[in-house]
Amino acid sequence: MSLxxxxxxxxxxxxxxDWVRAVDGVSxxxxxxxxxxxxxxxxCGKSITALSVARLLHTPPARYxxxxxxxxxxxxxxxxxxxxxxxxxxAVGYVFQDPGTSLNPVMTVGSQIREALYLKDPNLANPTEVxxxxxxxxxxxxxxxxxxxxxxxxxxxxxxxxxxxxLAQEPRLLIADEPTTALDVTIQAQxxxxxxxMKQRRGMAMLLITHNLGVARSVADQVLVMxxxxxxxxxxxxxxxxxxRHPYTxxxxxxxxxxxxxxxxxxxxxxxxxxxxxxxxGCRFAPRCNxxxxxxxxxxxxxxxxxxxxxxRCPYPIN
Amino acid sequence: xxxxxxxxxxxxxxxxxxxxxGRPRHIVHAxxxxxxxxxxxxxxxxxxxxxCGKTTLGRAxxxxxxxSAGKVLICGEDWCRLSPSELRSRRRFAQxxxxxxxxxxxxxxxxxxxxxxAIEIHRLAATSEKKMARVRELLEWVGLSGDAADRYPHxxxxxxxxxxxxxxxxxxxxxxxVCDEPVSALDVSVQAQIIQLLQELQQARGLAxxxxxxxLAVVEHLCQRTAVMYxxxxxxxxxxxxxxxxxIHPYTxxxxxxxxxMTGEGxxxxxxxxxxxxxxxxxxxxxxxxxxxxxxxRCRTEVPAWKExxxxxxxxxxxxxx
Numbered sequence: 001m002s003l004x005x006x007x008x009x010x011x012x013x014x015x016x017x018d019w020v021r022a023v024d025g026v027s028x029x030x031x032x033x034x035x036x037x038x039x040x041x042x043x044c045g046k047s048i049t050a051l052s053v054a055r056l057l058h059t060p061p062a063r064y065x066x067x068x069x070x071x072x073x074x075x076x077x078x079x080x081x082x083x084x085x086x087x088x089x090x091a092v093g094y095v096f097q098d099p100g101t102s103l104n105p106v107m108t109v110g111s112q113i114r115e116a117l118y119l120k121d122p123n124l125a126n127p128t129e130v131x132x133x134x135x136x137x138x139x140x141x142x143x144x145x146x147x148x149x150x151x152x153x154x155x156x157x158x159x160x161x162x163x164x165x166x167l168a169q170e171p172r173l174l175i176a177d178e179p180t181t182a183l184d185v186t187i188q189a190q191x192x193x194x195x196x197x198m199k200q201r202r203g204m205a206m207l208l209i210t211h212n213l214g215v216a217r218s219v220a221d222q223v224l225v226m227x228x229x230x231x232x233x234x235x236x237x238x239x240x241x242x243x244x245r246h247p248y249t250x251x252x253x254x255x256x257x258x259x260x261x262x263x264x265x266x267x268x269x270x271x272x273x274x275x276x277x278x279x280x281x282g283c284r285f286a287p288r289c290n291x292x293x294x295x296x297x298x299x300x301x302x303x304x305x306x307x308x309x310x311x312x313r314c315p316y317p318i319n
Numbered sequence: 320x321x322x323x324x325x326x327x328x329x330x331x332x333x334x335x336x337x338x339x340x341g342r343p344r345h346i347v348h349a350x351x352x353x354x355x356x357x358x359x360x361x362x363x364x365x366x367x368x369x370x371c372g373k374t375t376l377g378r379a380x381x382x383x384x385x386x387s388a389g390k391v392l393i394c395g396e397d398w399c400r401l402s403p404s405e406l407r408s409r410r411r412f413a414q415x416x417x418x419x420x421x422x423x424x425x426x427x428x429x430x431x432x433x434x435x436x437a438i439e440i441h442r443l444a445a446t447s448e449k450k451m452a453r454v455r456e457l458l459e460w461v462g463l464s465g466d467a468a469d470r471y472p473h474x475x476x477x478x479x480x481x482x483x484x485x486x487x488x489x490x491x492x493x494x495x496x497v498c499d500e501p502v503s504a505l506d507v508s509v510q511a512q513i514i515q516l517l518q519e520l521q522q523a524r525g526l527a528x529x530x531x532x533x534x535l536a537v538v539e540h541l542c543q544r545t546a547v548m549y550x551x552x553x554x555x556x557x558x559x560x561x562x563x564x565x566x567i568h569p570y571t572x573x574x575x576x577x578x579x580x581m582t583g584e585g586x587x588x589x590x591x592x593x594x595x596x597x598x599x600x601x602x603x604x605x606x607x608x609x610x611x612x613x614x615x616x617r618c619r620t621e622v623p624a625w626k627e628x629x630x631x632x633x634x635x636x637x638x639x640x641x
Contacts, residue, residue, distance in 0.1 A: 041506040140592075154595075155369070184368040184533060186591050189577035193588075211506060214579030241581055255511035257536040259563055259578050266540060268511030272476045 093171030110146025364538030431468025557632030
């Protein structure tokens with residue numbers, strides 16, 4: 001049994017009176033101590049999938065219309081509201097992209113971390129433990145910094161406080177949605193090292209959402225590529241990035257400017273991600289795919305595994 | 320040949336707070352004695368972490384922020400001495416593209432009206448028909464259809480809005496565009512398209528760019544030369560391949576080593592301790608010394624000179640060796 005098992009998850013949103021599908025049959029597994037990365041362009045359903053793991057979506061406008069989410073064997077979607085508290089935080093921790101809107105502006109960062117520690121174990125809610133958590137995330141002078149309010153810190157510091165709060169409860173699964181996107185590369189590298197360290201020392205599993213394939217390469221074990229509400233490719237990180245099977249994955253990789261490879265001509269992907277409710281009948285990527293055949297826009301492709309452990313949603317995978 | 324843009328010892332100071340007599344309590348030196356040059360048709364990248372002063376420098380060059388000292392020569396003319404009306408007429412030569420296309424386009428104006436505004440201000444079209452024909456031509460240059468002119472910004476995606484921003488900058492036929500993080504808010508798939516567009520425009524129209532970005536890989540792809548900024552000063556400037564591939568300054572080395580690589584290759588990461596110091600209380604000597612892994616005692620007292628370490632490759636470091 002995996003730590004997190006999502007099977008055929010379907011999520012709809014109410015949009016101008018109609019239900020439109022945002023996540024369409026997503027299945028994934030995260031093993032204990034494993035890091036899984038969800039990649040893809042904005043608007044593909046990555047964040048919605050991540051929020052659903054601890055049932056953080058507001059219903060309505062959202063609706064879980066199908067599939068199953070099991071965390072450590074517990075069926076999350078049928079869990080009574082009162083039990084969700086035990087799931088959120090101690091079991092599944094979250095770090096969001098924008099620390100500015102996720103921290104409480106009228107509480108010092110120290111008391112916010114103390115609150116998280118208290119939920120884990122009331123004995124841990126003391127200044128020494130708070131300072132230790134701040135030290136974990138590389139905040140210098142932690143005793144003094146604990147007395148700061150969020151606005152007295154830079155964005156990078158705030159993000160590290162968010163991560164310290166999530167890690168304070170030592171969750172078994174950390175879900176991080178673009179945790180380093182707003183940060184400078186030097187701080188980003190520091191945070192990624194911290195997350196890898198937490199995984200190695202405490203066996204924490206991680207579901208990381210990123211659009212940065214370089215970040216995925218440096219922390220992930222498995223990569224899932226999402227497009228228009230579906231997973232279109234999944235496999236071990238090195239293999240998937242070196243030899244992508246889906247044309248979308250290949251096009252994404254060809255769009256990334258890589259340091260030291262400036263002679264590569266960046267390709268880009270023509271067109272845009274289809275908006276909710278405007279997915280075409282066949283393959284959803286077909287209108288932007290440079291190797292689409294006429295039948296691609298008619299027949300919806302199924303999931304195949306041309307090599308064990310490396311799956312793709314394309315009838316004509318790249319060799 | 321005289322460069323298109325020449326910046327000499329440019330400084331920007333911001334007063335912070337004020338005492339009883341209205342005098343500023345502190346002065347922040349956001350840009351501190353920066354000199355650089357951009358040739359016609361060249362793209363110069365300007366990289367650095369947030370708060371290093373790169374945006375302030377870009378804006379000061381176009382006098383969107385008043386510099387406190389130094390010179391900005393564009394086509395040989397010192398922009399710092401221009402009167403407001405002269406400055407207005409010279410804006411034709413150097414334009415700006417901003418990071419966030421959502422907040423830099425007027426939501427109540429059609430795209431055509433937004434692009435046409437600059438043409439009207441500089442009286443570049445004799446008749447209204449000519450003006451609209453020109454607007455359509457500009458929109459096509461940046462890869463949109465001409466009938467986009469009648470639509471409003473909210474009808475477009477982020478990448479398309481950035482194209483509109485570029486079309487608007489191109490409307491006055493500038494020789495140079497200052498681009499402030501124009502692709503940072505975009506998905507990689509769209510970012511690649513905009514980089515391609517900027518490259519095509521550079522080749523087809525001989526445009527020069529000052530390209531401000533925190534992303535070294537993007538700068539290496541687009542720019543012939545790269546300048547690295549730290550706490551208001553330039554610390555390194557040279558051909559992009561060399562700055563990114565064989566950096567001289569320890570700060571640049573740390574930056575390059577921190578970039579995550581998709582291929583999994585790369586160099587051992589150089590760990591920097593601490594955050595960027597507050598520009599209110601910059602360190603003495605070399606501004607980088609508190610975080611520098613190889614700092615010596617003189618780094619704490621002497622400001623390092625700006626010297627040409629390799630041909631065309633400059634750095635400000637006491638310990639730099641070619």
